Amino acid sequence: MRIDIVTIFPEALAPLEVSILGRARARGLVEISVVDLRDFTSDRHRQVDDLAYGGGAGMVMKPEPFFAAVEALTPQEGPRPRVLLTSPQGRRFDQRAAEELSREPHLIVLCGRYEGVDERVVEGLGVEEFSIGDYVLTGGELAAMVIVDATARLIPGVVGDAASVVAESFATGLLDYPHYTRPAEFRGLRVPEVLLSGHHEAIRRWRRREQLRRTLARRPDLLCWDALGEEDRALLRDDDA
Numbered sequence: 001m002r003i004d005i006v007t008i009f010p011e012a013l014a015p016l017e018v019s020i021l022g023r024a025r026a027r028g029l030v031e032i033s034v035v036d037l038r039d040f041t042s043d044r045h046r047q048v049d050d051l052a053y054g055g056g057a058g059m060v061m062k063p064e065p066f067f068a069a070v071e072a073l074t075p076q077e078g079p080r081p082r083v084l085l086t087s088p089q090g091r092r093f094d095q096r097a098a099e100e101l102s103r104e105p106h107l108i109v110l111c112g113r114y115e116g117v118d119e120r121v122v123e124g125l126g127v128e129e130f131s132i133g134d135y136v137l138t139g140g141e142l143a144a145m146v147i148v149d150a151t152a153r154l155i156p157g158v159v160g161d162a163a164s165v166v167a168e169s170f171a172t173g174l175l176d177y178p179h180y181t182r183p184a185e186f187r188g189l190r191v192p193e194v195l196l197s198g199h200h201e202a203i204r205r206w207r208r209r210e211q212l213r214r215t216l217a218r219r220p221d222l223l224c225w226d227a228l229g230e231e232d233r234a235l236l237r238d239d240d241a
């Protein structure tokens, strides 16, 4: 998969160099390039923003550099890349969106800044706006990193253990169960006995019940009652007992 990130602050994307994504890039599983929007300006001052038509505070990002960047990054042949723009006005980015994007061969992520981006960027380039949550960041770079991280880690091979990607929170529609490692007792706090029992079926049931309980207690909005099977209902019922 290829991901191009277009920004006026290329150095802000440095965290993508390290850790799991850094390794994935080094191993050629995902090709991420950070592109400086100012390289696509044509004036002496490399200006990327201007005053808002209609007045009001703040600057608006100009359309021309975005068009030039997307056109330069779009291959002459083959499928058109999917072009995203980080924006609080966008579709909410969630695990389903990450799964959808991870199947694309080529993404271009445009980082918004200042008071906004000229609307013709969205209309004229067929851009999809994505928001990472209902709060306002100073710029789209952090949002772009969130989107790229959550998307790239779903590409086969990026995360070492494929089972951990399948089983984790949200992939299953439920929050994750609690995890423990050695020692079995720490400052008087004991690991639940069932996890030490070696009884795989009992452990599976305990974990599933913890997932259901946590989701019900913390994020009831995620629980899809109609989709719960007979075992899940029984585990929740036992929990009342």
Ligand code: ADE
Pocket (backbone or CB within 6 Å): 086, 087, 088, 112, 130, 131, 132, 133, 134, 135, 136, 137, 138, 139, 140, 143
């Ligand atoms: N830019 C500023 N705030 C944002 C948000 N919540 N999501 C995506 N891009 C943003």
